[in-house]
Amino acid sequence: MQLRIPGPTPxxxxxxxxxxxxxxxxxxxEFRAMLFDITEHLKxxxxxxxxxxxxxxxxxxxxxxxxxxxxxxxxxxxxxxxGAFGDRFGEIASRFxxxxxxxxxxxxxxxxxxxxxxxxxxxxxxxxxxxxxxETSTGVQHxxxxxxxxxxxxxxxxxxxxxxxxxxxxAVDIPVDRWEIDVAITxxxxxxxxxxxxxxxxxxxxxxxxxxxxxxxxxxxxxxxARRFARRxxxxxxxxxxxxxxxxxxxxxxxxxxxARVFARHTELRDRVRQLARRAGxxxxxxxxxxxxxxxxxxxxxGMRARQVTELMRERGVIVAGGQGxxxxxxIRIGHMGFVSPADIDVTMLALAQVTAxxxxxDGRELVPSTAGxx
Ligand code: PMP
Numbered sequence: 001m002q003l004r005i006p007g008p009t010p011x012x013x014x015x016x017x018x019x020x021x022x023x024x025x026x027x028x029x030e031f032r033a034m035l036f037d038i039t040e041h042l043k044x045x046x047x048x049x050x051x052x053x054x055x056x057x058x059x060x061x062x063x064x065x066x067x068x069x070x071x072x073x074x075x076x077x078x079x080x081x082x083g084a085f086g087d088r089f090g091e092i093a094s095r096f097x098x099x100x101x102x103x104x105x106x107x108x109x110x111x112x113x114x115x116x117x118x119x120x121x122x123x124x125x126x127x128x129x130x131x132x133x134x135e136t137s138t139g140v141q142h143x144x145x146x147x148x149x150x151x152x153x154x155x156x157x158x159x160x161x162x163x164x165x166x167x168x169x170x171a172v173d174i175p176v177d178r179w180e181i182d183v184a185i186t187x188x189x190x191x192x193x194x195x196x197x198x199x200x201x202x203x204x205x206x207x208x209x210x211x212x213x214x215x216x217x218x219x220x221x222x223x224x225x226a227r228r229f230a231r232r233x234x235x236x237x238x239x240x241x242x243x244x245x246x247x248x249x250x251x252x253x254x255x256x257x258x259x260a261r262v263f264a265r266h267t268e269l270r271d272r273v274r275q276l277a278r279r280a281g282x283x284x285x286x287x288x289x290x291x292x293x294x295x296x297x298x299x300x301x302x303g304m305r306a307r308q309v310t311e312l313m314r315e316r317g318v319i320v321a322g323g324q325g326x327x328x329x330x331x332i333r334i335g336h337m338g339f340v341s342p343a344d345i346d347v348t349m350l351a352l353a354q355v356t357a358x359x360x361x362x363d364g365r366e367l368v369p370s371t372a373g374x375x
Contacts, residue, residue: 002318004348006136006167006295006335008189008196011246015193018249019242026241032233034248039230041251045259046184046202047175053226054200054247056240059166059187062199064092065221066162066183070207072215073097075127078119078159080104080111080147084137084324089130089164096216098127107327108285108297111142113150120154127210128160133184134168137324139297139333140286141168145179152180160210166190169200170254171266171337172293182207188243191266191294191337193250197243203227266293269336272345280353285331294337297323298352304359305329312355318348 003010024030035054042052055065071077077098079090082105094100101123103115111131120126129151131144148161160182165174169184171191176184182204189196203211203223211223220237229236254262270293274284277298285297300306306322306329313320313332323331334348 002344002348002351004334004336004344005319005321006190006333006337007187009191009193009335009338010340011195012193012250012253012339014253015246015249019195019246021245023241026239027234031239031241034244035230035233035235035239038244038248038251041248041255042200043202045170045251045254047173048177048202048204050177050205051203051208051227051230052200053203053223053230054198054235054239054244055221055226056197056238056243057199058196059164059185059190059199060088060092061221062166062185062187062201063089063164065199065218065223066185066201067093067096067098068214068216068218068221069223070160070162070183070210070214071096071098071127072213074099076101076123076125077128077130078103078116078123078126079130080116080142081132082109082111082138082140082142083107083132083135085135085164085166086111086130086132089132093130101126107325108138108140110140110290111147113143113146116147117150117154120151120156120159123156126156126159128162128182131161131163133163133165133174134172134292134294136167136292136295136333137297137327138285139292139295140290141172141292142290144174144181148179148181158206160207167337168292168294171262173259173263176202176204180204182210188247192247193253193338194247195243197240198247263293266337269293269340269342269345270296272342273334273336273349276345276349277352280349280356282352282356285327295333295335297327297331297333299331300329301356301360304356306332308359309352309355312358313351316351316355318351320348320352
């Protein structure tokens with residue numbers, strides 16, 4: 001089976017083997033050495049001299065943790081969104097009682113930097129800007145470097161830049177310190193070649209200062225407590241020991257390959273997907289300049305439904321994702337992050353070409369949208 005969804009992603013044997021071992025005490029030397037080693041490797045991938053914290057939890061938990069640690073009720077926060085995950089970030093913040101101003105763009109397009117710039121000037125005091133680096137619902141990679149620069153050059157230079165990099169960190173060059181990102185969030189089941197269940201976040205000095213002022217309640221997700229324990233190689237509560245075995249193995253593999261090579265590989269995979277898709281007559285949702293390096297959304301040809309395509313691909317042993325929200329039946333999404341080779345892409349795209357050819361050659365009966373099971 002080819003698992004080509006945008007997470008969870010396939011696991012290399014090295015990672016599976018590393019997890020196949022007995023538990024260890026999380027209050028002893030072996031565990032401490034492992035957590036220090038994992039943290040050092042993560043800091044290299046995030047390209048930060050600051051702290052990187054690891055919590056048991058999924059990416060959404062990491063997003064919630066960032067909000068709960070950095071802000072206070074009523075804080076004004078801008079959320080730049082052009083997709084399901086951008087909207088989710090804003091939704092989490094508004095549940096916590098923040099005053100959210102959305103800067104929205106159409107799904108499939110880039111975030112609106114001009115509108116962000118104007119908002120930063122006219123909104124008065126802004127405590128933070130919520131950004132999505134890689135919008136997994138549309139296959140768009142947003143220019144968070146430019147967005148961060150706009151924040152620093154605005155009348156709100158100290159606004160916290162909080163980035164959901166869940167589906168790109170580890171696969172894509174995101175120099176957290178150089179781009180002055182205050183908190184960047186990722187999750188183990190994406191580019192990290194590990195199972196779901198860990199969320200990893202970088203925290204800048206500006207963000208640490210914000211945690212001193214922030215009054216939103218949190219207990220499990222307390223960054224300050226996590227940092228205090230991390231300094232001695234421990235976590236406040238029971239860590240996900242088995243997952244950490246796996247993550248350590250995958251980080252060693254990534255280090256062996258070299259960051260530059262990992263980033264280049266993902267760019268090559270993206271280009272290969274888009275080239276083969278176009279050859280099969282399929283049109284990517286995102287334009288080339290803003291195309292994601294880890295997930296590609298393709299419009300399904302006129303007259304076909306995404307669900308037909310994904311079901312027929314499954315019959316050929318390739319699992320891809322459909323769309324989300326309004327795009328549910330209009331696009332399919334192909335994950336190409338983590339443990340993926342050009343050969344995997346070729347198998348996937350061959351199956352896609354065969355399925356779409358088959359559907360377009362059919363006499364049309366299968367193409368008539370059936371009402372049964374329709375959303
Ligand atoms: N943000 C982005 C950009 C994502 O791709 C995902 C997962 N698809 C999430 C947030 C949520 O992550 P999780 O499912 O681990 O909570």
